Amino acid sequence: MSKHGLVRKLVSDLPFLDSAPFEKLLDSCVKSKSVFEARRVHARIIKTQFSSDIFIQNRLIDVYGKCGCLEDARKVFDHMPQRNTFSWNAVLSALTKSGALDEALNLFKCMPEPDQCSWNAMVSGFAKRDRFEEALRFFVDMHCEDFVLNEYSFGSALSACAGLIDVNIGVQIHGYTQNGENEEAVRLFLLLKRESIWPTHYTFGNLLSACANLADLKLGRQAHANILKHEVDDDETYDEESESEFILYNEMEMEVDAAVG
Structure with missing residues (x-):
């Protein structure tokens, strides 16, 4: 039986007494990058007592994000009766990695308490999409908020600095050739x-x-x-x-x- 077939059988047949089987099924969905299977598992979760479990809800956001389905990730987040920092960060990470930076920025501004992961996601997301000035602005603000500037945030900031240098060089060379x-x-x-x-x-x-x-x-x-x-x-x-x-x-x-x- 194929992995997809096994997921379908498990989703259809098993009565889940705890969340562990769901976690394994969701892991399988991430590995296969299958939005279809993720939705099947999600539909099964809705019929159980785990439908409002914050851990499972967070995992669903993460899975949909990693499968590239931002709309479903956002729907889960928007309908959560209760959220924690991981809930916010899971959506934020999905948005920044997909390049939906303006939406990520709006979400970040609404976060009750952004943590280290939140700031890192913003610095990295903007730097990777060549929005270097904004990436550096987040990096400076992160420092002002007394967050620890770790290797990850430093690396993203350095990439942004290098990107700004590249842009300025490109503008100068382009100007010379045009003239x-x-x-x-x-x-x-x-x-x-x-x-x-x-x-x-x-x-x-x-x-x-x-x-x-x-x-x-x-x-x-x-x-x-x-x-x-x-x-x-x-x-x-x-x-x-x-x-x-x-x-x-x-x-x-x-x-x-x-x-x-």
Whole structure:
């Protein structure tokens, strides 16, 4: 019998005298990422004395959140007769991880007593979605509220700082290339590279464009080689425009090499 079949049988047949079987079933739903099975278990819970059990309700919020079903997670939360800090944090975590940051912010403002986990979720959530200034603002406010700044919150704050640097670099390089100051754009890139600071992949298109339009071929080749050597894991590193600039630059190099040769 498949795991899903076992869940269906257990949900349909067993009389539950305590919450332990439900906990195991919900764990199975998380592993399979099955919203359908989570709803089946939830429907069975509603028919038992555990329908208002705060531990089970919190677990349901967590399961729906991890299965990517924010609507169901929020419904459970909204209909809870009683909530604790874990209830709030479970919804908050689901919202921030899914990118629903504005909704998370509204929920955070309504929290009776945000704890360490609440603040960490906000700092991390905003940093991961490139809303760096807001992430740092939460980090500073967290410190002002006398919460312990642990490795998790520090890591998210550092990511936000790095992100702000990347954004500013990208804006500067984009401005140079738009104004035809290609040499300045490339020199800035090479200067930052020596300091082990790399711009985000969104900036590489502008850099390739600057390389292709440089009168100083030696400088262009130097920057171009550095870009190619830099390993970027994101599959979106080169969009169509960047790729066309890349092809253009290589064609230009071949023409120059042929003329020199």
